Amino acid sequence: MQIAQGTFLVTGGASGLGGATSRHLVAQGANVVIADINREGQKLAAELGEQASFICTDVTSEQDVRNAVNLAVETYGRLDGVVHCAGIVVVQKVLDREGNPGDLEQFARGIKINLVGTFNVNRLAAAAMAKNPAQDSGSKGVMINVASIAAFDGQVGQASYSGSKAGVVGMTLPLARELSRHGIRVMTLAPGVFETPMMSDIPDEAVQQLSAAVPFPKRLGKPDEFARLCAHIIENDYLNGEVIRLDGAIRMV
Numbered sequence: 001m002q003i004a005q006g007t008f009l010v011t012g013g014a015s016g017l018g019g020a021t022s023r024h025l026v027a028q029g030a031n032v033v034i035a036d037i038n039r040e041g042q043k044l045a046a047e048l049g050e051q052a053s054f055i056c057t058d059v060t061s062e063q064d065v066r067n068a069v070n071l072a073v074e075t076y077g078r079l080d081g082v083v084h085c086a087g088i089v090v091v092q093k094v095l096d097r098e099g100n101p102g103d104l105e106q107f108a109r110g111i112k113i114n115l116v117g118t119f120n121v122n123r124l125a126a127a128a129m130a131k132n133p134a135q136d137s138g139s140k141g142v143m144i145n146v147a148s149i150a151a152f153d154g155q156v157g158q159a160s161y162s163g164s165k166a167g168v169v170g171m172t173l174p175l176a177r178e179l180s181r182h183g184i185r186v187m188t189l190a191p192g193v194f195e196t197p198m199m200s201d202i203p204d205e206a207v208q209q210l211s212a213a214v215p216f217p218k219r220l221g222k223p224d225e226f227a228r229l230c231a232h233i234i235e236n237d238y239l240n241g242e243v244i245r246l247d248g249a250i251r252m253v
């Protein structure tokens with residue numbers, strides 16, 4: 001699928017990995033709808049010009065995501081793909097220091113935003129993309145979901161986060177299989193540790209330790225490296241139904 005002149009919905013597109021992806025796709029000639037609860041997305045869209053629009057969107061809301069998809073179709077003519085970056089980190093142990101059970105609402109919040117939100121965005125975007133006339137390759141759309149290496153190498157305190165991201169990994173193949181008859185590919189990226197606002201609360205010392213744990217290159221990932229892989233996935237029609245770790249070979253122990 002071609003990026004130039006295509007239209008992509010970037011959820012979580014106001015910040016971090018989504019922000020870098022919005023910038024990169026616009027630089028490659030695409031139109032981008034930035035869908036985020038973070039209103040900083042409005043500033044980014046204004047900076048990127050006519051090729052970008054912002055809509056305040058909660059990915060767990062049916063109406064919000066319908067509105068975001070409609071905005072893409074009404075403003076730019078069609079929706080060609082999604083990079084679904086919206087997500088949160090929940091850190092909570094199953095038992096606290098006194099042995100009390102972890103809060104159920106907190107656990108469910110991570111599952112709702114990261115996993116249920118992913119299904120919500122996929123189903124509503126797929127319904128729009130299935131109506132596209134097929135390109136020469138037969139392609140009608142591409143979905144790029146975002147998991148995490150925590151789906152595989154979960155740490156203490158990551159039951160909600162790892163569980164939600166493992167769910168995103170698990171839905172990749174069934175969605176790719178089902179949507180293949182509509183010419184829509186489904187891919188998932190599992191980033192390692194990236195320099196984004198999500199990681200900004202981590203003390204410098206911990207960042208140094210994390211960087212040292214990456215076999216090569218010994219540093220955190222750059223959002224632009226994530227954005228460039230998204231662009232490659234969009235352009236490479238033979239990538240489908242797979243999860244790609246983007247992590248400098250780090251394995252959390």
Ligand SMILES: NC(=O)c1ccc[n+]([C@@H]2O[C@H](COP(=O)([O-])OP(=O)(O)OC[C@H]3O[C@@H](n4cnc5c(N)ncnc54)[C@H](O)[C@@H]3O)[C@@H](O)[C@H]2O)c1
Nearest residue numbers: 012015016017037038058059086087148191193194196198
């Ligand atoms: N940064 C990392 O190291 C890392 C590693 C692995 C996976 N990830 C995943 O990558 C994705 C992007 O993370 P990031 O590092 O860019 O974080 P970030 O905090 O910079 O960006 C996440 C964006 O998602 C938005 N968001 C949160 N909840 C939302 C909701 N309900 N509806 C709409 N938007 C919502 C936030 O407003 C924010 O703009 C997340 O899914 C995260 O789990 C990040």
